[in-house]
Structure formats: structure tokens, C-alpha cells
Amino acid sequence: ETGRIYAMNVDHANSHGAWLEQVDTSNLCLEVNHPLKAINDVNDPNGEIGVCILSAVNLVEVSENEMESVCDVIVRMLDELIDHQDYFVPAAANFAKNRRSLGVGVTNLAAYFAKNKIKYFDKQAPNKAAAIMELVSYNLIKASVGLAKEKGTCAKFNLTKYSKGILPIDNYCKSVDEFVKEKLHCDWEALRQDIKQYGMRHSTLTALMPVESSSVIQSSTNGIEPPRSLISFKRSKAGVMPVVVPAIDKHKDDYTLAFEMPTNEGYLKVVAALQKFVDMSISTNLYYNTTRYPNKIPPQTELVKDILLAYKYGIKNLYYTNTFDG
Numbered sequence: 136e137t138g139r140i141y142a143m144n145v146d147h148a149n150s151h152g153a154w155l156e157q158v159d160t161s162n163l164c165l166e167v168n169h170p171l172k173a174i175n176d177v178n179d180p181n182g183e184i185g186v187c188i189l190s191a192v193n194l195v196e197v198s199e200n201e202m203e204s205v206c207d208v209i210v211r212m213l214d215e216l217i218d219h220q221d222y223f224v225p226a227a228a229n230f231a232k233n234r235r236s237l238g239v240g241v242t243n244l245a246a247y248f249a250k251n252k253i254k255y256f257d258k259q260a261p262n263k264a265a266a267i268m269e270l271v272s273y274n275l276i277k278a279s280v281g282l283a284k285e286k287g288t289c290a291k292f293n294l295t296k297y298s299k300g301i302l303p304i305d306n307y308c309k310s311v312d313e314f315v316k317e318k319l320h321c322d323w324e325a326l327r328q329d330i331k332q333y334g335m336r337h338s339t340l341t342a343l344m345p346v347e348s349s350s351v352i353q354s355s356t357n358g359i360e361p362p363r364s365l366i367s368f369k370r371s372k373a374g375v376m377p378v379v380v381p382a383i384d385k386h387k388d389d390y391t392l393a394f395e396m397p398t399n400e401g402y403l404k405v406v407a408a409l410q411k412f413v414d415m416s417i418s419t420n421l422y423y424n425t426t427r428y429p430n431k432i433p434p435q436t437e438l439v440k441d442i443l444l445a446y447k448y449g450i451k452n453l454y455y456t457n458t459f460d461g
Contacts, residue, residue, distance in 0.1 A: 142453040148168045148416065151303075153339045154170050154294065155295060157170060158170050164454065165452035165453070166238060166343055166345075181229065182225075183230040185236075187238060189238045189239070191240040194246070195250060206275045209239055210239070210275060210282065211278070217231050233291050235337045237337050239275050241359065242350055242353075248263070255396060256401030260401060265409070269321055283335050292335060303341075303412050310447050341412065343417040363394060366383075406419050407449055410449060420455045420456070431460065
């Protein structure tokens with residue numbers, strides 16, 4: 136009933152990630168993959184507990200011309216946070232301060248698609264997603280290199296693929312090339328040379344999280360998800376709040392609603408296109424409209440097909456399996 140399968144393709148997380156050390160686990164929301172080290176006791180300073188240090192770029196509010204400066208501000212802000220915040224145990228501080236692993240994602244993708252009159256299942260959707268995510272990823276890495284010039288690299292930078300000159304565009308799952316035909320727009324080779332010369336301040340930069348609570352504050356659609364309806368009601372400690380998709384007056388017919396998608400294939404292709412430029416993972420949901428099936432039960436074969444399709448396209452994690460019961 137909760138939709139919790141929470142699958143992780145560990146081989147993809149290692150083959151297509153930024154860590155040189157083996158990754159075995161993910162965080163609760165399935166977008167952060169860290170190498171961890173068990174603690175002997177609660178005060179063990181040598182263990183490593185992964186810490187989620189996150190932010191997201193609002194794709195509707197930030198123009199392409201502003202992307203470089205916005206990404207620079209985000210990276211600098213989160214970098215300050217690493218040293219400023221209190222940690223619940225020494226092993227968490229050990230991980231955060233020596234790895235300086237950031238996870239910056241995107242939000243309002245559904246509104247971004249609607250603004251451009253693109254449905255999630257359209258052929259151009261993965262290409263549009265790839266183009267904007269390349270810009271985000273490139274400028275985040277560039278910002279980290281800039282901070283490395285000023286403050287030095289993180290202590291364990293040598294334990295990342297970045298230290299070997301390997302970028303997300305080098306080790307992504309090549310099955311994505313079947314449907315992502317968008318050419319690279321950024322000067323990745325110049326950035327690669329800068330990384331070799333100056334290193335990076337952070338072990339990772341990108342992870343696409345659900346953006347649930349903060350999406351309400353900023354009136355964005357959740358992360359990369361298609362909305363379930365144009366107007367929804369979200370419950371918090373403050374009570375029940377109605378939430379309206381951005382620009383509903385202009386683009387209500389342009390939105391893709393989650394349970395109106397014919398299948399999950401188009402959405403999974405969008406996720407895979409984004410993953411091409413992401414060094415950690417993406418919180419990826421599946422959607423099934425139960426009214427389409429006999430007895431309102433989605434067949435296991437369809438679920439397995441989607442899980443295998445996600446695997447084929449190099450998707451690292453699957454979060455909720457959502458069902459609509461009317």
C-alpha cells in the first residue's frame with residue numbers, strides 16, 4: 136500500500152558514479168550514494184556516516200544565462216554549511232568534512248516541460264532534459280573547481296573518479312544514446328584540464344531529490360516528477376495546504392499528469408537522460424493507474440518490465456511505486 140520497493144542497482148551506482156571506492160547503499164530518498172565505513176561505537180571518529188547536503192535549481196525561475204552564477208552561489212553556500220553545522224556523531228563530521236560531498240538537483244521540471252509544451256512521453260523530452268541538466272552539472276563542477284583554487288581540494292578528492300579526469304559524460308550508461316541525440320553544449324575538455332590542474336573542492340556535486348517540502352514553499356512542482364493533478368492538497372504540521380502548479384492559467388493543457396501517462400517508459404527515458412550528467416543518483420518514481428487493469432490490479436509483468444527498463448537505461452535507484460485508485 137505504501138509503494139515501497141526501493142530498488143537499487145548497485146552495479147550502476149558504482150559503474151556510473153563518481154566514487155572510486157565501492158558503494159553498497161543509498162539514502163532513504165534514493166538519490167544519494169556514498170561509500171561508508173562502519174563505526175565501532177557512537178564516538179568512533181574514524182567511521183563514516185553519509186550526510187545529505189542538498190539543494191536544487193528551480194528550472195523555471197533560473198534562466199540559462201543565470202545558471203553559472205546560481206550554481207556558484209549554491210556550491211559556495213553548501214560548502215560553508217559543511218563547516219558551520221553541528222554533527223550528531225563524529226563519524227558524520229568525518230564524512231562530511233573530508234569528502235565534502237554535495238547533492239544538487241533540479242526542481243520544477245514538470246513546469247519547465249509545460250512551459251516548453253513538451254510532454255514527458257514526447258520524443259524530444261529526454262533531449263530537452265539532457266540539455267538543461269548538462270548546463271546545471273557543468274556549472275556545478277566548474278564552481279567546485281573555482282573553490283578548489285581558493286581553498287584547496289577536499290581531503291579525499293583522490294578517492295573520486297574526478298581526480299582521474301573521469302567525468303559523468305565519460306562513464307554514463309551508453310544505452311541512453313538510443314534516444315538522447317542532443318549534442319554536448321559545454322566545453323567539457325577545458326573543464327577536464329582545469330580539474331587536472333586545480334582539483335575540486337567536493338567529491339560529488341549532483342543528486343536529484345524529491346523536493347517535497349521545499350516545493351510547497353517555492354510553489355514548484357516536485358523535483359523531476361509529473362504532478363498528480365493541477366491542484367493538489369499537501370498535509371504538514373501547519374495543516375492542509377492547496378498547491379497549484381505554476382502558470383496554471385497559461386499551461387494547464389501542457390502539463391503531463393502522472394497517472395495520465397500511457398506508460399512509464401517516457402518518464403524513465405527522461406530520468407536516464409538526466410542521469411547522464413549526475414554523479415550520484417536520482418529519486419525515481421513509477422506510476423500505475425489501476426483503473427486501466429482488470430480488478431484494478433497492475434500485473435506483475437508490467438512492474439517487472441519497468442524495473443528491467445530502468446536497469447537497461449542505467450537508472451540507479453527506484454523510489455516509490457505509486458498507484459492511483461480513483
